[in-house]
Amino acid sequence: MLTVELKKLFQPLLLLVALMITIVYYNQQLNFIHTYWPNGGLVPIYDHASDWQDRFGQSLEKEDIAVVEDEYLTLVEQADNILLENAIAEQLELKNYADFESWYKENLPSVAINEMDEDEKEIVEKIDAIQQDLIDYTGQSIEDKIVALQTLYLSIEQFDSSDTFLMNEHYTVKEREILSANLFMEEGWRNILPTYLSSTVSGYFESILTLLIFLLSLLISSVFVRDRLLGLQKLQWSSRHGRNILWTQFVSGMIASFLLITCIVGLFWGLLYLTDFTQYFSNGLNSFFIRDDEPLLVSLFQWTFGEWIIKLVLLVYLIGMAYSGILIFLSQTSKHYLSLLMKIIPVGFIFIAIANRVFKDAFYLKNDLYQWTNISLVELYVGILLFVLCIGLPIIYCIHQRNKDLVN
Known part of the structure; x- marks a missing residue:
C-alpha cells in the first residue's frame, strides 16, 4: 500500500511543472547570490577579504x-x-x-x-x-x-576597547557577558567574514524554503483529495490494509516531502560549492567586517560559518516538514479542490511570513524573533514547535477518523 501511495505522488506532468517553477524561481530569486553578489560598494570590501584570507588565513x-x-x-x-x-x-x-x-x-x-x-x-x-x-x-x-x-x-x-564596544545600548547584560567572551577573550572579532555575506546566505535559504512551500503545495496536497472525489478510500476500506489508508497516506506524504526537500536543498546547497564562499566555511560568525551602524550583526554562538549553514539547512527541514504535515491534514479534511485551495493559500503565506522572520539574520542578535523574545536559539525552537504541532494535527486526525470509522 505504501508503494502504491508513493507512486500516486510522483506524477510526471506535475513534476515537469515543478521543474519549470524551480528554473523560473532560480532565475528570479536564487540566481542573485551566484551572479550579482557582491555588487556596488561591497566589491572592493569582498576583494580585500579574499586577499587577506589568502595571505593571512582565517583571521x-x-x-x-x-x-x-x-x-x-x-x-x-x-x-x-x-x-x-x-x-x-x-x-x-x-x-x-x-x-x-x-x-x-x-x-x-x-x-x-x-x-x-x-x-x-x-x-x-x-x-x-x-x-x-x-x-x-x-x-x-x-x-x-x-x-x-x-x-x-x-x-x-x-574593537579597540572592549568596554566601549560592549556598552552599546542595544546589548543586554547577559549579551554583554557572552560577547565579552566570544569577541574579546576568544578574539572572535578578528575573523575574516565579508560584510553582509551571512545576511545574503540566510536570505538564500529563506528563498529555498519559499520555493519548497510552492512545490509542496503543488505536488503533495491534491492527490489525497482526488482519491476522496473518486471514492477510492471507500473501496480501500474493504481490505485490511485499506483500513489504514489515512496512516499510509500520511507516511507516504511525509516520505515524499522529505525526498523533495532533500533534492532541492541538495541542489542549491551544492551550488554554493561552485562559489568562492567556501573559503570562509571554517571562519567564525563574528567579524570586524560588521559596520558600525549595524551593532546587532554579531552572534552569541562560536560556530564556524559552515556550522551555521548546517543550522540553516536544519531549519529548512523542520519548517518544510511542518508545512508538509499541515498540507496532509488539509488535504485529508477538504472535500474538493476549491476547499483545499482556499485553505492552502493563507496557510502558505503564513509559512512564508514565518520563514522571513526565522531566516532573516538567523542566529544573530539582529534576528526579529530574538529581538522579540531574547531567547537564544529561538529560531530553532520555533522550527521544532512548528514541526511538532503540524505533524501532530494529521496524526490526531488519523486516530480520530479510524476510531470513528470503526464505530460506524
Whole structure:
C-alpha cells in the first residue's frame, strides 16, 4: 500500500511543472547570490577579504593589521602623487587625496542627473575626470580601495576597547557577558567574514524554503483529495490494509516531502560549492567586517560559518516538514479542490511570513524573533514547535477518523 501511495505522488506532468517553477524561481530569486553578489560598494570590501584570507588565513592578527595599514598608506601616497599631476585638481587647489575627499563630500550634488543645473553638471564632470585618473594599471579604482580600507579601519576601531564596544545600548547584560567572551577573550572579532555575506546566505535559504512551500503545495496536497472525489478510500476500506489508508497516506506524504526537500536543498546547497564562499566555511560568525551602524550583526554562538549553514539547512527541514504535515491534514479534511485551495493559500503565506522572520539574520542578535523574545536559539525552537504541532494535527486526525470509522 505504501508503494502504491508513493507512486500516486510522483506524477510526471506535475513534476515537469515543478521543474519549470524551480528554473523560473532560480532565475528570479536564487540566481542573485551566484551572479550579482557582491555588487556596488561591497566589491572592493569582498576583494580585500579574499586577499587577506589568502595571505593571512582565517583571521587578522596585530602584525597583519600593521601590514594592511602600510598598504593603505601606500595607496594614499599613490593617490596623492596622481592628484599632484592632475590639471583639474591643480585648478581646484587640491594638493592631496584628503583635499579631494573633502571637496568631493562638500560639492557632490544631492539631486538626480536630470535635475542638475549647469554648475552641478560641471562639478560631476570634474569628479568623473579625477576619478578616471585614480584607476591603476589593473583597471581597478584606487579610490574604491581606499574607501573600503577606511570603512574596515572604522570597523576595527570598534574593537579597540572592549568596554566601549560592549556598552552599546542595544546589548543586554547577559549579551554583554557572552560577547565579552566570544569577541574579546576568544578574539572572535578578528575573523575574516565579508560584510553582509551571512545576511545574503540566510536570505538564500529563506528563498529555498519559499520555493519548497510552492512545490509542496503543488505536488503533495491534491492527490489525497482526488482519491476522496473518486471514492477510492471507500473501496480501500474493504481490505485490511485499506483500513489504514489515512496512516499510509500520511507516511507516504511525509516520505515524499522529505525526498523533495532533500533534492532541492541538495541542489542549491551544492551550488554554493561552485562559489568562492567556501573559503570562509571554517571562519567564525563574528567579524570586524560588521559596520558600525549595524551593532546587532554579531552572534552569541562560536560556530564556524559552515556550522551555521548546517543550522540553516536544519531549519529548512523542520519548517518544510511542518508545512508538509499541515498540507496532509488539509488535504485529508477538504472535500474538493476549491476547499483545499482556499485553505492552502493563507496557510502558505503564513509559512512564508514565518520563514522571513526565522531566516532573516538567523542566529544573530539582529534576528526579529530574538529581538522579540531574547531567547537564544529561538529560531530553532520555533522550527521544532512548528514541526511538532503540524505533524501532530494529521496524526490526531488519523486516530480520530479510524476510531470513528470503526464505530460506524
